[in-house]
Amino acid sequence: MGSVDKKLQVLLVGSGAIGTMVAYALEKGGKAEVAAVLRSNFEAVFDNGFTIQSVDHGKIKDWRPTSILDSIPSVNEESWRAPYDYVIVTTKNIPDIPPSLPDLIAPAITPGHTAIALIQNGLNIERPFFSVFPTNPVLSGITFMGAIESPPGTINHHNHDRTYIGVFRNPAATPNQKDIAIHAADDLVNAYRACGPNVDCTYEPNVPYSRWRKLLYNASYNGVAAILGIDTSRMRFSEHIIDDLIRPLMQEIRATAKAAAGVELEEELIETMITADGYDKFFKPSMLQDVEKGQFIEFENLVGEPLREAQRAGVATPTLKVVYGLLKGLQFKAMEGNMEEVVVPRSGEGLRYGGCGKS
Amino acid sequence: MGSVDKKLQVLLVGSGAIGTMVAYALEKGGKAEVAAVLRSNFEAVFDNGFTIQSVDHGKIKDWRPTSILDSIPSVNEESWRAPYDYVIVTTKNIPDIPPSLPDLIAPAITPGHTAIALIQNGLNIERPFFSVFPTNPVLSGITFMGAIESPPGTINHHNHDRTYIGVFRNPAATPNQKDIAIHAADDLVNAYRACGPNVDCTYEPNVPYSRWRKLLYNASYNGVAAILGIDTSRMRFSEHIIDDLIRPLMQEIRATAKAAAGVELEEELIETMITADGYDKFFKPSMLQDVEKGQFIEFENLVGEPLREAQRAGVATPTLKVVYGLLKGLQFKAMEGNMEEVVVPRSGEGLRYGGCGKS
Numbered sequence: 001m002g003s004v005d006k007k008l009q010v011l012l013v014g015s016g017a018i019g020t021m022v023a024y025a026l027e028k029g030g031k032a033e034v035a036a037v038l039r040s041n042f043e044a045v046f047d048n049g050f051t052i053q054s055v056d057h058g059k060i061k062d063w064r065p066t067s068i069l070d071s072i073p074s075v076n077e078e079s080w081r082a083p084y085d086y087v088i089v090t091t092k093n094i095p096d097i098p099p100s101l102p103d104l105i106a107p108a109i110t111p112g113h114t115a116i117a118l119i120q121n122g123l124n125i126e127r128p129f130f131s132v133f134p135t136n137p138v139l140s141g142i143t144f145m146g147a148i149e150s151p152p153g154t155i156n157h158h159n160h161d162r163t164y165i166g167v168f169r170n171p172a173a174t175p176n177q178k179d180i181a182i183h184a185a186d187d188l189v190n191a192y193r194a195c196g197p198n199v200d201c202t203y204e205p206n207v208p209y210s211r212w213r214k215l216l217y218n219a220s221y222n223g224v225a226a227i228l229g230i231d232t233s234r235m236r237f238s239e240h241i242i243d244d245l246i247r248p249l250m251q252e253i254r255a256t257a258k259a260a261a262g263v264e265l266e267e268e269l270i271e272t273m274i275t276a277d278g279y280d281k282f283f284k285p286s287m288l289q290d291v292e293k294g295q296f297i298e299f300e301n302l303v304g305e306p307l308r309e310a311q312r313a314g315v316a317t318p319t320l321k322v323v324y325g326l327l328k329g330l331q332f333k334a335m336e337g338n339m340e341e342v343v344v345p346r347s348g349e350g351l352r353y354g355g356c357g358k359s
Numbered sequence: 360m361g362s363v364d365k366k367l368q369v370l371l372v373g374s375g376a377i378g379t380m381v382a383y384a385l386e387k388g389g390k391a392e393v394a395a396v397l398r399s400n401f402e403a404v405f406d407n408g409f410t411i412q413s414v415d416h417g418k419i420k421d422w423r424p425t426s427i428l429d430s431i432p433s434v435n436e437e438s439w440r441a442p443y444d445y446v447i448v449t450t451k452n453i454p455d456i457p458p459s460l461p462d463l464i465a466p467a468i469t470p471g472h473t474a475i476a477l478i479q480n481g482l483n484i485e486r487p488f489f490s491v492f493p494t495n496p497v498l499s500g501i502t503f504m505g506a507i508e509s510p511p512g513t514i515n516h517h518n519h520d521r522t523y524i525g526v527f528r529n530p531a532a533t534p535n536q537k538d539i540a541i542h543a544a545d546d547l548v549n550a551y552r553a554c555g556p557n558v559d560c561t562y563e564p565n566v567p568y569s570r571w572r573k574l575l576y577n578a579s580y581n582g583v584a585a586i587l588g589i590d591t592s593r594m595r596f597s598e599h600i601i602d603d604l605i606r607p608l609m610q611e612i613r614a615t616a617k618a619a620a621g622v623e624l625e626e627e628l629i630e631t632m633i634t635a636d637g638y639d640k641f642f643k644p645s646m647l648q649d650v651e652k653g654q655f656i657e658f659e660n661l662v663g664e665p666l667r668e669a670q671r672a673g674v675a676t677p678t679l680k681v682v683y684g685l686l687k688g689l690q691f692k693a694m695e696g697n698m699e700e701v702v703v704p705r706s707g708e709g710l711r712y713g714g715c716g717k718s
Contacts, residue, residue, distance in 0.1 A: 227586060228688045236712035237703050238691045244684035272716035279707025279715065318677030325603035326685070329587045332597045344596050348638030353595035356638065357631035 008032040008191050011084045011108050012065070013072065015041070017147035017155050019090030020050055022119060022192075023065045024057065025161065025201070029194025034065040035073070035084075042070045044153035054147075054157035056198040074107040083110035086188060088117045088141070092290070093125050093298045096331065097339075102132035111135045115184035117165065119143055121218055121286075122301025123211055123309065126168035137181035138168045139188065140207045142214055148289075165189050166204030212257040213265060216273045218285075218302040220249035223323045226287035226297055226330060233282045242274055245319065250274070252317040256306055260313035287327075296334050299327035367391040367550050370443045370467050371424070372431065374400070376506035376514050378449030379409055381478060381551075382424045383416065384520065384560075388553025393424040394432070394443075401429045403512035413506075413516035415557040433466040442469035445547060447476045447500070451649070452484050452657045455690065456698075461491035470494045474543035476524065478502055480577055480645075481660025482570055482668065485527035496540035497527045498547065499566045501573055524548050525563030571616040572624060575632045577644075577661040579608035582682045585646035585656055585689060592641045601633055604678065609633070611676040615665055619672035646686075655693050658686035 008031060012023050015036040026032040038045055049062035075081045087105050095101075109116065112135040118125055119141030126138045146159025165188055167181040185203060192201035204210050221232050224245050228235075235241040250270045257263040277283040287297040303324045310317040335342045348354025367390060371382050374395040385391040397404055408421035434440050446464050454460075468475065471494040477484055478500030485497045505518025524547055526540040544562060551560035563569050580591050583604050587594075594600040609629045616622040636642040646656040662683045669676040694701045707713025 224685075224688075227685060228692070230688065230692060233707070234691070234695070234703055235688070236707070237710060238688065239711055241684070241688045241691070242712055244687065245681070275707075275712055275714045275716035279710070279713050280705060319681050322604070322678050322681035325600070326583075326586060328603065329583075329589065329594070329597065329600045332593070332600070333587070333589060336593070344593055346639060348592070348595070348634075351596060351638070352598055353601055353634055354638050355634045357634035 008085045008187065009082060010034045010086045010088060011073070012036040013087060013089045013105055013108075014091030015045075015065075016090065017149040017157070018119065018143060018145065019088070020052070020149070020155055021054065021145060021147050021157050021161060022088060022090060022143075022163075024050075024052065024054075024060070024063065025192055025195040025199055027065055028057065028196070029191055031191040031194045032086075035067040035069055036065045037069045037072055039070075041149065041152035042068070044151070048153060051154045052157060053155070055159065056157065056161050057195075072105060072108050075110055076107070083113050084108055085113070086115050086117055086184075088119060090119045090141075092286075092296070093118075093120045093122055093301050094296045095128065096300050097296050097335075100128060102128050106132065109133055109136060115139055115181070115188070117141050117188060118168075119163070120298075120301075121214065122298060123215060123305035125301050126170075130168075130170050130172065134172060135177075137177070137184045138170065139181065139185050140164075140166045140168050140204065140211065142204065142210050160200070161198075162200045162202075163192065164202050164204035164210055165192070166207040166210070168207060208261050208263050209265075212253070212261060212263045213269065215253050215257075215302065215306055216250045216265065216269060217276060219253050219306050219320060219323075220246045220273075221277075222285035222287045223299065223303050223327055224249070225285045226291045226299070227323065227326050229288065229291065231282040231284045231288070232277045233279050236275070236279060245323075246274060248319045249323065252310065252315070252320050253306055256310040256313065256315045256317060256320075259315045260309035291330060291334075294334060294337050296338065297327060297331055299324070299331060303327055367444045367546065368441060369393045369445045369447060370432070371395040372446060372448045372464055372467075373450030374404075374424075375449065376508040376516070377478065377502060377504065378447070379411070379508070379514055380413065380504060380506050380516050380520060381447060381449060381502075381522075383409075383411065383413075383419070383422065384551055384554040384558055386424055387416070387555070388550055390550035390553045391445075392426075394426040394428055395424045396428045396431055398429075400508065400511035401427070403510070407512060410513045411516060412514070414518065415516065415520050416554075431464060431467050434469055435466070442472050443467055444472070445474050445476055445543070447478060449478045449500075451645075451655070452477075452479045452481055452660050453655045454487065455659050456655050456694075459487060461487050465491065468492055468495060474498055474540070474547070476500050476547060477527075478522070479657075479660075480573065481657060482574060482664035484660050485529075489527075489529050489531065493531060494536075496536070496543045497529065498540070498544050499523075499525045499527050499563065499570065501563065501569050519559070520557075521559040521561075522551065523561050523563035523569055524551070525566040525569070527566060567620050567622050568624075571612070571620060571622045572628065574612050574616075574661065574665055575609050575624065575628060576635060578612050578665050578679060578682075579605045579632075580636075581644035581646045582658065582662050582686055583608070584644045585650045585658070586682065586685050588647065588650065590641040590643045590647070591636045592638050595634070595638060604682075605633060607678045608682065611669065611674070611679045612665055615669040615672065615674045615676060615679075618674045619668035650689060650693075653693060653696050655697065656686060656690055658683070658690060662686055 052060040117139040143163040145161040147157040382393040411419040474496040476498040502522040504520040506516040
């Protein structure tokens with residue numbers, strides 16, 4: 001996959017702020033050609049390209065990837081299209097809301113060829129891909145870059161791009177398939193790095209460690225921020241939100257990582273993570289941003305999967321359990337707001353809890 | 360206290376929707392004279408009286424209690440004023456926000472005479488009064504009436520008035536003081552009932568039972584509604600909010616009532632309470648209404664006190680604990696919104712969690 005002469009053929013699914021900066025880095029490096037699937041920002045970008053203000057790349061006007069698509073392209077024997085070397089997925093991960101990501105990208109995957117790179121948060125996100133695409137490498141991407149898109153097509157990339165790419169361990173993979181996957185990850189890292197020294201893109205040999213490590217933050221701050229509607233600096237100023245909720249959640253994640261996955265997260269990491277955001281940033285984690293926009297939250301892989309791993313391993317995670325229940329409640333609200341088929345009936349007739357008990 | 364000829368002298372503190380309906384019932388019965396302390400609605404009521412639409416009393420225009428005050432009156436040796444037989448408190452109970460209720464009403468209390476009736480939700484609300492007013496009876500009022508005031512002075516009393524008045528058990532009371540307290544409760548019930556058969560006012564002999572029973576609802580639905588921002592019907596339609604949060608909370612309250620207070624809440628009560636609200640009402644419990652108005656929530660006596668009782672008695676209440684931590688976070692938000700002295704600093708310098716740990 002990929003040679004000195006031929007550019008990597010990349011399909012990007014999810015060209016919001018993060019995805020677009022990934023596409024920009026790959027194209028800038030000159031080793032990849034990116035076809036980006038746009039949705040809400042298609043018209044804006046089709047007309048005027050992206051307008052980017054980037055801490056790593058500077059000010060860029062009217063930028064477009066090699067091609068702009070308004071839907072997932074189909075690559076099969078009947079189509080004229082060459083196979084994609086990579087499908088990079090940078091959408092939110094909401095497995096509880098159809099369609100599923102594997103179904104969505106399936107038309108663009110060439111079996112035995114395309115590497116699927118999931119630059120997404122959360123635990124066990126690779127599992128649905130293993131079963132649908134058993135002959136394709138599935139790569140892990142973790143990025144710490146900060147970027148927001150507003151209005152559509154205008155991106156403010158405000159936090160340095162630090163991205164780790166590795167291979168998700170597929171228990172069913174042959175040794176040869178494992179080699180191929182590692183090479184696919186390596187090639188992608190090299191293509192990414194080619195954009196210059198301002199961006200840190202690194203091969204990650206220990207994907208479970210890095211994913212559990214990031215969960216320390218995402219299962220605690222991200223979840224509680226979504227529930228309470230407050231930024232991480234206010235939580236830190238309150239102190240009790242850290243002591244009563246954030247630290248217990250981090251401790252539960254740490255215990256689960258060890259028992260369920262054999263991942264040792266250093267104890268000091270907890271205090272480090274508590275003050276990880278710049279205090280003066282008053283940072284709103286991603287799920288809070290989604291709640292404020294009335295959008296779905298990706299709580300199943302950030303909180304639900306670690307909770308289920310804990311239950312499998314017999315680890316007590318009382319705080320995580322309640323936070324999960326509440327986030328599921330927030331998702332229920334978002335469903336009512338976003339899905340026409342979710343209509344709350346005005347009468348309780350026929351509902352499990354529809355009767356009247358009189359207090 | 361109170362005779363056939365002399366009307367009971369009542370001071371009402373907290374003349375919102377519930378308090379005003381209590382005052383109306385007492386005045387209508389003809390056995391009590393009510394002086395009501397008004398705050399936000401003083402001007403509206405001073406000018407035009409209350410406008411009431413009541414399920415129990417019908418349509419009432421331009422109604423005023425015997426007197427309207429804009430602050431707590433002082434009753435002491437130097438003042439001309441006769442002692443109050445009762446001070447009825449119908450404000451929200453927010454012991455975490457000064458001033459304390461005992462401090463607030465102290466000028467109106469005549470030691471050894473005035474009975475203090477707390478028509479308020481929650482556990483252990485009587486304790487601060489026992490120490491400040493050791494020679495005064497402290498009465499418990501639990502009401503199931505539903506009423507809202509909007510705009511100021513206009514009250515919609517939409518749910519039948521069912522009120523239980525009893526005596527808080529004061530461990531330091533002499534047998535004679537206990538008798539006096541029971542008589543004070545009896546006299547108040549009789550004065551209340553005198554308004555006619557539409558209102559149910561009953562002497563409650565078992566105050567701990569009735570308070571813990573109401574906590575089944577207030578520590579579960581009321582708390583979760585405030586956190587999630589959804590009414591009880593939507594929670595019931597979702598089903599998972601009931602199964603994951605509401606029922607576990609009720610079970611924890613039931614276990615705590617037994618272990619900490621020897622109060623046996625029947626197991627069937629839990630399913631009864633789950634469907635206690637009319638499904639078609641889409642009812643928003645009081646703390647949710649407060650959150651929506653940006654006001655303080657009375658979570659310390661609804662959730663904090665049962666949690667502390669559980670901890671003292673060694674009962675595991677993992678759900679209650681997390682819900683308490685989150686409600687305290689919501690109160691922190693309300694403090695920032697309502698108290699000038701609570702200012703979140705823009706820099707983390709000097710704060711316990713103000714440093715930067717880098718993730």
